[in-house]
Amino acid sequence: MKIVNGVDSSYLKRSVDAGTEEQRIIVKDIIANVKNAGDKALKEYTLKFDQADLSSLLVSEEELEAAYEDVDKEMVAIIEEAAENIRSYHQNQLKTSWMVTKEDGTILGQKITPLDSVGVYVPGGTAAYPSSVLMNVVPAKVAGVARIVMVSPPNADGKLPSAVLVAAHIAGVKEIYKAGGAQAVAALAYGTETINSVDKIVGPGNVFVALAKREVYGDVDIDMIAGPSEIAVLADETANANEVAADLLSQAEHDTRASAVLVTTSQVLAEQVSAEVEKQLSELPRKEIAQKSIEDFGLIVLTETMDLAIESINAIAPEHLEIITENPFELLGKIKHAGAIFLGRYSSEPVGDYFAGTNHVLPTNGTARFSSPLNVDDFQKKSSVISYSEKAFVLNGQKIAAFARLEGLEAHARAIEARYKNK
Amino acid sequence: MKIVNGVDSSYLKRSVDAGTEEQRIIVKDIIANVKNAGDKALKEYTLKFDQADLSSLLVSEEELEAAYEDVDKEMVAIIEEAAENIRSYHQNQLKTSWMVTKEDGTILGQKITPLDSVGVYVPGGTAAYPSSVLMNVVPAKVAGVARIVMVSPPNADGKLPSAVLVAAHIAGVKEIYKAGGAQAVAALAYGTETINSVDKIVGPGNVFVALAKREVYGDVDIDMIAGPSEIAVLADETANANEVAADLLSQAEHDTRASAVLVTTSQVLAEQVSAEVEKQLSELPRKEIAQKSIEDFGLIVLTETMDLAIESINAIAPEHLEIITENPFELLGKIKHAGAIFLGRYSSEPVGDYFAGTNHVLPTNGTARFSSPLNVDDFQKKSSVISYSEKAFVLNGQKIAAFARLEGLEAHARAIEARYKNK
Structure with missing residues (x-):
């Protein structure tokens, strides 16, 4: 797996198949x-x-x-x-x-x-x-x-x-x-x-x-039109390379256009994960898919500080984010954009894909900047309720009519004034 | 204004200008x-x-x-x-x-x-x-x-x-x-x-x-692509015809494709509103727009019972709904689909358009069946958070791996098992 210093997140953006x-x-x-x-x-x-x-x-x-x-x-x-x-x-x-x-x-x-x-x-x-x-x-x-x-x-x-x-x-x-x-x-x-x-x-x-x-x-x-899937792992030197590699590959096996990124402050981990990915890849049943995904959209990003690493993560706005560091909860407040955030080594992505209870339908391809996991709100709708009292009406009616006239909507003003006439 | 018995809501659906x-x-x-x-x-x-x-x-x-x-x-x-x-x-x-x-x-x-x-x-x-x-x-x-x-x-x-x-x-x-x-x-x-x-x-x-x-x-x-605007007024014999007519016209003046509907159990009100609309129309500055809207998409629906009236309202799923009846709160629970619900005679639509505090960006053209007023949720996003403990992992890891294998995703299963090997 390729190791780079810092990342231009646009490198990882994939085109969505919008059809011909x-x-x-x-x-x-x-x-x-x-x-x-x-x-x-x-x-x-x-x-x-x-x-x-x-x-x-x-x-x-x-x-x-x-x-x-x-x-x-x-x-x-x-x-x-x-x-x-x-x-x-x-x-x-x-x-x-x-x-x-x-x-x-x-x-x-x-x-x-x-x-x-x-x-x-x-x-x-x-x-x-x-x-x-x-x-x-x-x-x-x-x-x-x-x-x-x-x-x-x-x-x-x-x-x-x-x-x-x-x-x-x-x-x-x-x-x-x-x-x-x-x-x-x-x-x-x-x-x-x-x-x-x-x-x-x-x-x-x-x-x-x-x-x-x-x-x-x-x-x-x-619902949203899903794009290709991705994982980003944010890790320090306390992470196990073989676990991180396995997690990256679990995303890569989905699709040749899936993306798997490790962002780390540890050069040792970067090199170990790179080697582990190659090793584990060769033993996977879906290795052809995973290999192509890793080649095209796999990346290890090495940063000098954890703050720079987090900046990279926020720029990617990953669908899945794993934080495998000494104290992952310390970093949670700094994460601005991610579909699902998995904290600690036992929160491997498949835990959320299948079982923990969170939703696995997540915003892909950087859309976590503005989208959310599938959730109950997606199946409910809201209606505003307004019950204006006579007192509030008398107090504010003329203001409302003035606002309507400012916008040139005379019938709006008259709807208000019809109530005054009937009093 | 035309008076009909019962309504086929599809009559009121207008095409959205999707562009050429x-x-x-x-x-x-x-x-x-x-x-x-x-x-x-x-x-x-x-x-x-x-x-x-x-x-x-x-x-x-x-x-x-x-x-x-x-x-x-x-x-x-x-x-x-x-x-x-x-x-x-x-x-x-x-x-x-x-x-x-x-x-x-x-x-x-x-x-x-x-x-x-x-x-x-x-x-x-x-x-x-x-x-x-x-x-x-x-x-x-x-x-x-x-x-x-x-x-x-x-x-x-x-x-x-x-x-x-x-x-x-x-x-x-x-x-x-x-x-x-x-x-x-x-x-x-x-x-x-x-x-x-x-x-x-x-x-x-x-x-x-x-x-x-x-x-x-x-x-x-x-945000959503807004269609033409509409109002439905649900009224009984206690409503004032000139107020209802003024409210219908305040919607109609927006756009020739706006829709204004009265659903009522009162034949007297239906006839009075019909006459009032004609009268008030002639005195409006934007009367050409309002007249075309009333002609094409204006309607008075007369029903035998309030329950049938409410059925009509839910079928229309209006952007704005005014309930002007003896006890409007009694009916609130039966309203399933409406962008904004205005209760009582002092809650004229312009109250909400300008001043009360609710949003006037509302789902139009029947989309209140599945959409909501513009609201704070539209400017926030959610991230799922998962922190799985070692104990939960040991208890459930094999089930998660089995689920992944059921779906043919071997690398997912191995991501789980990598943790066991390292223990």
């Missing part, structure tokens, strides 16, 4: 067809893209039971425990409505309500990610969303992966449909005979899914 | 030029589009002083009082970091930090909207954003409207630049010699501004 104009046209066409022909279009696309000839889109009770048979009992218990941890952590994020009352009788407040319905997209393909099901569904459930719908493209045999079905059931999803790609996003946004539309669509997907989400945005809400 | 392909190309070109040529491009576009030949982009101390001279002292005091009310209301939204500690030593939490920098776009043109400056700037200030930058297109004489400058100063903006359109958005997103880039851009604008915001989204954050 051609792909955009394909997606628009798919959405129009699903809007138009509903289930029929959905099934035709599923046959075409997923080679599955479906009689029913809905996953049946029997399929769910078969999925439970298929997954190791111990594994089911682990998924249940993870779901419980996620639920427990996210409960702390739940906001309540509030109001302030004034002596003149005025009441101002904020009413917080869950979204009515949410659609969760779960990608298909070779790997199944039950953890991603938990991370997207549980916060919606905690927020109080009454209807949570899951969609995922079936395999050619018309089935969804057992572990995904089990995770969905544990998370509390009652409606699961076999549909993927832009066609599933269209069905969630506009509804078909079988699938009622939802108010928000979340979950990762390929470029067609991302383009479709962008296209329906406004008619429904969407 | 041609406009999109123009905007992309402007952004590329500003990225490339910085201030020079910015000044050239300002000469071309705003007919202003600027020597300096920054609004000077002298200009600010002159603006104060230009605005009526009483009006300055009203703007100051409104700003204070907005500040006071939004203070209640401020979230704090939190953590939970477990007996085994684990700490999980959420660290909340303000964005570093925010750009506020303020539209130019004939009308100046100082209230919009307050509504966009104050929540950012309350959130703790250190750097708030305002941009607005100058008039042909190279000046910004005095009331806008005064409002910006009162709200606490220290950097104001004379730049508008897509070029100003590009400058905020990518920076020029004079204007440093920001992390988020908020504020309304024309179609070029909206397209530019869409284009830079991802490199920086943006």
Whole structure:
């Protein structure tokens, strides 16, 4: 792994695959067809893209039971425990409505309500990610969303992966449909005979899914479009090189465009980690992916002081940040931008990816400067509440009318004055 | 005004001006030029589009002083009082970091930090909207954003409207630049010699501004793209027809595509309001705009019961909702979707537009189903915090490794196991 002094964070920025104009046209066409022909279009696309000839889109009770048979009992218990941890952590994020009352009788407040319905997209393909099901569904459930719908493209045999079905059931999803790609996003946004539309669509997907989400945005809400993933490790001489190397590689194995960065004040650690990464790389099943990621977007940054190291971290605004130093809590206050902050050697990133309870859907590619992990707020909305008393109105009405006239909005001023006339 | 029984809310949905392909190309070109040529491009576009030949982009101390001279002292005091009310209301939204500690030593939490920098776009043109400056700037200030930058297109004489400058100063903006359109958005997103880039851009604008915001989204954050505005009034026989009519018209005067709807259980009120709207319309300075809006998107919905009326309201998911009934608080719990809820006859919409303290940047066109008023959360971001104890790690490490292997992510499992080997 390359070692440099200081870092220009723009070096690590990767382009986000926004899709081509051609792909955009394909997606628009798919959405129009699903809007138009509903289930029929959905099934035709599923046959075409997923080679599955479906009689029913809905996953049946029997399929769910078969999925439970298929997954190791111990594994089911682990998924249940993870779901419980996620639920427990996210409960702390739940906001309540509030109001302030004034002596003149005025009441101002904020009413917080869950979204009515949410659609969760779960990608298909070779790997199944039950953890991603938990991370997207549980916060919606905690927020109080009454209807949570899951969609995922079936395999050619018309089935969804057992572990995904089990995770969905544990998370509390009652409606699961076999549909993927832009066609599933269209069905969630506009509804078909079988699938009622939802108010928000979340979950990762390929470029067609991302383009479709962008296209329906406004008619429904969407979550952020995820970019390539990254980890930054901030470490001093007390860190173990083999642990740091393993953590960097756990990110690198995701994607050739993933990024793994060590920022350290210790030259010894820098050199040891560089060597360890090479050694561990050679023994990884996904070594080709990890190697390309490390070559293109892996970096060890050596700084003279911890303050300079932290400056580098804030410039990167990493999705995942591990702080493995003598006293990591001492540094927490200085970290301005990071999706998730893992403190100390036992807080290896996979602890948060799977189990501790925090969300693994995090802002990528430097967007931690302005974005947050997926959280309960994403599934609630606010309404302002204004109850103006007669007293407050009499006291302030003329000021409000004057402000409206300053902006040339005469009808606004007259709406105020209509009340005076009626007194 | 047309009176109907029950409402299909889709009738009221208006298309959002998403811009043409041609406009999109123009905007992309402007952004590329500003990225490339910085201030020079910015000044050239300002000469071309705003007919202003600027020597300096920054609004000077002298200009600010002159603006104060230009605005009526009483009006300055009203703007100051409104700003204070907005500040006071939004203070209640401020979230704090939190953590939970477990007996085994684990700490999980959420660290909340303000964005570093925010750009506020303020539209130019004939009308100046100082209230919009307050509504966009104050929540950012309350959130703790250190750097708030305002941009607005100058008039042909190279000046910004005095009331806008005064409002910006009162709200606490220290950097104001004379730049508008897509070029100003590009400058905020990518920076020029004079204007440093920001992390988020908020504020309304024309179609070029909206397209530019869409284009830079991802490199920086943006607020929602506002659609046409609307009001719904929910009233029973206790409401005054002339007040309801005045409120409907205060929305209609904004825009020919604004929508104004009365939902009522009272046939008498329905007929009176219909007549009052016609009468008041004829006396409005902006009557042409208001008339077109009422004709195209105005509606009186008559329902047999209050529950059916509320069902209509929730289907519309109005930006502004006024409840003018005998006991409006009784109905608050049943309102699921609305940007701002105004209770009682003295809570006329302009009270919230200008003065009470709630925000007037609200979700439009039915998006209150999933969106919220502009608020302090929009200017803060969250970081998850995970400090796993050795005890928790030893207890759960193998489960985490098993979960990672279930998903085929071997390097994740090995990151966990590296810690065991070192023990």
